[in-house]
Amino acid sequence: MIEAGVLIDKNGCPFHWHLPEGRTGGSIPDTRSLWDVIWDNRDHVLGFAHSHPGGGIPAPSWTDLTTFAAIEAALGRRLYWWITSSEHFIRLEWCGPEKTDYGFRTSEHTPDWVGELRMYSDHETDGVELILTMGS
Amino acid sequence: MEEITGNLVQSTEARVNVTYSGQNGDLPDPVFFEATDGDVKSWVTEAVANGGIPGIPAASDADFGDFVVDRFAATEDRPYNLIQLRPKTPFGI
Numbered sequence: 532m533i534e535a536g537v538l539i540d541k542n543g544c545p546f547h548w549h550l551p552e553g554r555t556g557g558s559i560p561d562t563r564s565l566w567d568v569i570w571d572n573r574d575h576v577l578g579f580a581h582s583h584p585g586g587g588i589p590a591p592s593w594t595d596l597t598t599f600a601a602i603e604a605a606l607g608r609r610l611y612w613w614i615t616s617s618e619h620f621i622r623l624e625w626c627g628p629e630k631t632d633y634g635f636r637t638s639e640h641t642p643d644w645v646g647e648l649r650m651y652s653d654h655e656t657d658g659v660e661l662i663l664t665m666g667s
Numbered sequence: 668m669e670e671i672t673g674n675l676v677q678s679t680e681a682r683v684n685v686t687y688s689g690q691n692g693d694l695p696d697p698v699f700f701e702a703t704d705g706d707v708k709s710w711v712t713e714a715v716a717n718g719g720i721p722g723i724p725a726a727s728d729a730d731f732g733d734f735v736v737d738r739f740a741a742t743e744d745r746p747y748n749l750i751q752l753r754p755k756t757p758f759g760i
Contacts, residue, residue, distance in 0.1 A: 534759050557760045563737055566753045
């Protein structure tokens with residue numbers, strides 16, 4: 532199993548699967564391409580989700596938190612950040628006051644794309660960037 | 668040399684572009700293309716703090732420590748070197 536990611540639009544739909552080369556069971560590498568997609572869709576993006584292989588309630592790493600903060604600083608607005616494990620699904624958002632202070636909540640409602648994200652984590656597909664037509 | 672908005676950019680220099688606070692802008696003056704990442708971030712931080720990048724509002728607390736410096740050599744379509752500062756995007760450990 533390796534980490535995978537997906538961008539979600541304001542309709543709650545996935546529009547960009549982020550499956551770059553170099554993903555591991557514990558990381559997704561820095562890529563310019565992800566930022567380019569976020570910036571090009573800055574008016575439509577609601578947030579980004581990524582998977583943590585394994586079970587239990589996932590928690591953000593320091594890398595996750597500083598990436599959240601950097602992207603939001605560049606965008607000039609806040610996003611939602613979801614993290615899934617094989618069993619649980621949380622949503623994080625900035626709660627302040629420090630730049631890396633993010634609170635989370637679990638949800639009983641699990642969107643369909645969570646299953647797809649877990650599938651991409653289970654199947655090690657490297658170097659794939661899947662861009663869906665907005666609204667599909 | 669290529670002239671960009673009145674400021675000549677020599678072959679050893681680069682235009683610096685930064686995205687911050689939902690806006691995108693360039694440092695008014697070119698910098699040495701081989702400047703260190705630390706120097707680039709320092710110049711951009713000072714410029715943003717003072718409102719010195721057209722299009723980007725002044726922000727005294729701007730912090731580019733978690734931004735990445737990307738460098739692009741001149742091309743036929745863009746006949747000058749380019750340095751871009753954008754947020755990092757790794758996740759996990």
